[in-house]
Amino acid sequence: MNGSTTVTYDLEAGMEWRFELEQGEAIAVRVTSEEPIYINYQEIPPNTWYPLYGDLRAAIWSPSPGQIEVSSAPSTAYTSLSSTFPFILSVHLALERRRILAKRNINARIDYGQDGQDEKVLSEQERGPRVMVLGPANSGKSTMIKGLLNLAVGSGMGWSPGVIGLDPGTSNHLVPGSVSLSSPTQAVPTHHPSHPLGSPPTTAAAMTLASDVPTLGWFVGSSEMNTSGMGKMCFPLWRNVVDSMAASWRLRCQTDEIVRTSGLLIDTPTALIQPTLGAGKGDKTRHGLVLQIAAAFEVDVVIVIGHEKLTIEMQKLLSGYGVSVISAPKSSGVVDLDDLYRSRIRAQQIKTYFYGEPALPPTLINLPGRVAAVETGLHPYSFTIPWDELEIYRVGEESAAPSSALPIGKQRILSATRLTRVNPAASPNIHRLQNAILGLVMVSDEDKRTDLPPRKVKEVKKEETKQEGDVKEEVKAEEGDDDEEEEEPIWKEEIGWREVCGFLTITKVDTAKRKFELLTPSPGKLPSRVALVGSVEWIEVDD
Numbered sequence: 295m296n297g298s299t300t301v302t303y304d305l306e307a308g309m310e311w312r313f314e315l316e317q318g319e320a321i322a323v324r325v326t327s328e329e330p331i332y333i334n335y336q337e338i339p340p341n342t343w344y345p346l347y348g349d350l351r352a353a354i355w356s357p358s359p360g361q362i363e364v365s366s367a368p369s370t371a372y373t374s375l376s377s378t379f380p381f382i383l384s385v386h387l388a389l390e391r392r393r394i395l396a397k398r399n400i401n402a403r404i405d406y407g408q409d410g411q412d413e414k415v416l417s418e419q420e421r422g423p424r425v426m427v428l429g430p431a432n433s434g435k436s437t438m439i440k441g442l443l444n445l446a447v448g449s450g451m452g453w454s455p456g457v458i459g460l461d462p463g464t465s466n467h468l469v470p471g472s473v474s475l476s477s478p479t480q481a482v483p484t485h486h487p488s489h490p491l492g493s494p495p496t497t498a499a500a501m502t503l504a505s506d507v508p509t510l511g512w513f514v515g516s517s518e519m520n521t522s523g524m525g526k527m528c529f530p531l532w533r534n535v536v537d538s539m540a541a542s543w544r545l546r547c548q549t550d551e552i553v554r555t556s557g558l559l560i561d562t563p564t565a566l567i568q569p570t571l572g573a574g575k576g577d578k579t580r581h582g583l584v585l586q587i588a589a590a591f592e593v594d595v596v597i598v599i600g601h602e603k604l605t606i607e608m609q610k611l612l613s614g615y616g617v618s619v620i621s622a623p624k625s626s627g628v629v630d631l632d633d634l635y636r637s638r639i640r641a642q643q644i645k646t647y648f649y650g651e652p653a654l655p656p657t658l659i660n661l662p663g664r665v666a667a668v669e670t671g672l673h674p675y676s677f678t679i680p681w682d683e684l685e686i687y688r689v690g691e692e693s694a695a696p697s698s699a700l701p702i703g704k705q706r707i708l709s710a711t712r713l714t715r716v717n718p719a720a721s722p723n724i725h726r727l728q729n730a731i732l733g734l735v736m737v738s739d740e741d742k743r744t745d746l747p748p749r750k751v752k753e754v755k756k757e758e759t760k761q762e763g764d765v766k767e768e769v770k771a772e773e774g775d776d777d778e779e780e781e782e783p784i785w786k787e788e789i790g791w792r793e794v795c796g797f798l799t800i801t802k803v804d805t806a807k808r809k810f811e812l813l814t815p816s817p818g819k820l821p822s823r824v825a826l827v828g829s830v831e832w833i834e835v836d837d
């Protein structure tokens with residue numbers, strides 16, 4: 295102690311200082327020794343308070359003897375000499391070698407004018423390592439990915455590895471129910487747990503320690519990935535999304551040499567290794583999924599954390615495909631996150647998506663000395679639109695438009711990823727849309743179905759009603775018009791697994807005026823009027 299409430303910890307070489315913050319607890323850490331000290335392999339800037347808040351649980355690691363000063367003692371903190379950071383560093387060095395080789399191969403080809411030789415061989419030699427991390431729940435998968443990422447971007451070689459978050463439950467970059475692809479160029483900080491692999495970009499000024507990372511997103515509409523309930527519906531969609539992401543990744547690699555040589559880090563959902571993931575006894579659905587991801591992203595290294603049996607299973611499964619399977623130790627510091635904590639973090643992620651990084655708690659703003667800047671907030675925008683102006687679709691909905699809507703003689707074959715237009719006037723949908731998170735998808739005429747009969751034009755009756763001296767226009771459906779009837783979607787099913795161009799939430803469904811009140815992260819025209827909805831909801835509450 296140094297007179298104030300700050301606490302000083304001396305760290306031995308290779309020691310972790312682990313902490314768990316409770317709800318509302320906020321601390322800041324400052325390095326007071328000369329040697330570098332890291333949090334998830336991001337170096338804590340010298341002589342600067344590094345804020346930690348928002349229920350964060352993590353470890354600060356000191357490779358050599360060092361000292362940190364903490365603004366106040368957190369409710370849970372302890373030190374340990376058992377760290378997996380050296381293991382992560384050894385994996386990084388092996389990956390780094392492959393990146394450097396890939397870069398050399400590109401330079402050699404350019405220097406010797408070998409363009410056009412055996413393109414397949416050349417492209418394989420020019421690709422950085424593609425790594426997938428597997429493991430049980432709370433085994434430290436995201437922490438491993440973040441460590442490998444921060445080591446790569448911090449190496450000074452200018453790498454920009456692709457980072458894929460395939461778990462819609464713990465969305466690494468965007469909102470729950472989504473999966474994402476980004477390629478950061480600078481270290482991703484660990485101030486709070488909202489977006490462990492970086493938040494999407496904001497318009498805030500640069501030169502902050504922001505985790506501002508351009509990100510592509512896809513929406514599977516559910517944060518569960520299992521074989522029952524909503525998770526079941528999201529499952530076939532998730533498979534199509536994986537292929538769509540892989541296509542984006544390939545395109546990125548073709549056009550960006552740095553990304554191609556930097557390689558790829560894939561964080562996977564725990565569900566992927568659950569033996570129950572399958573339709574019946576002995577079903578190895580999970581094997582199919584692992585193989586699908588490995589093939590789609592041309593994975594060449596699989597790291598299995600803390601699960602010997604799974605490592606052997608994966609070695610058997612993947613050995614024929616030229617994939618190396620490595621077993622990694624599970625850190626004794628990884629915290630078992632319970633459902634309550636997870637749902638709190640999911641709500642925080644959505645809030646962060648709309649409002650930007652959580653604001654610094656007041657106790658940290660006035661610390662004496664320099665405080666690392668955290669990204670400032672966004673300015674979300676709330677507005678109303680007539681509900682006819684937003685076409686909302688579900689993917690894999692149980693119910694579908696009546697067969698009478700089909701051309702005579704056509705039989706309905708229900709696809710697991712079929713689209714269903716959500717009619718806000720139908721009573722169950724009003725509740726389901728209220729507070730729902732929607733993913734907007736861009737569509738063009740090419741996405742229109744060609745197998746539909748010509749559409750009946752729905753007539754609307756415009757009524758002028760005097761109300762408190764104002765002229766108010768009310769749009770009502772024609773008498774006898776069946777509001778409850780689901781419309782046959784006009785778009786091809788593929789739009790259901792297309793990259794989304796943004797998310798919004800319906801804060802109010804106004805049935806009287808047939809309007810939606812929407813919240814978007816920034817003002818401006820909606821980039822698209824076609825949206826996907828699932829089971830992800832968010833109710834805004836004050837912190």
Ligand SMILES: Nc1ncnc2c1ncn2[C@@H]1O[C@H](COP(=O)(O)OP(=O)(O)OP(=O)(O)O)[C@@H](O)[C@H]1O
Binds near residue numbers: 563564625
């Ligand atoms: N060495 C450590 N010391 C303290 N906390 C840690 C340590 N390593 C990881 N954690 C924390 O433990 C929690 C779980 O880790 P992480 O999210 O990496 O696991 P996961 O396997 O990706 O989890 P999931 O079950 O969501 O797939 C996180 O809050 C993380 O910050």
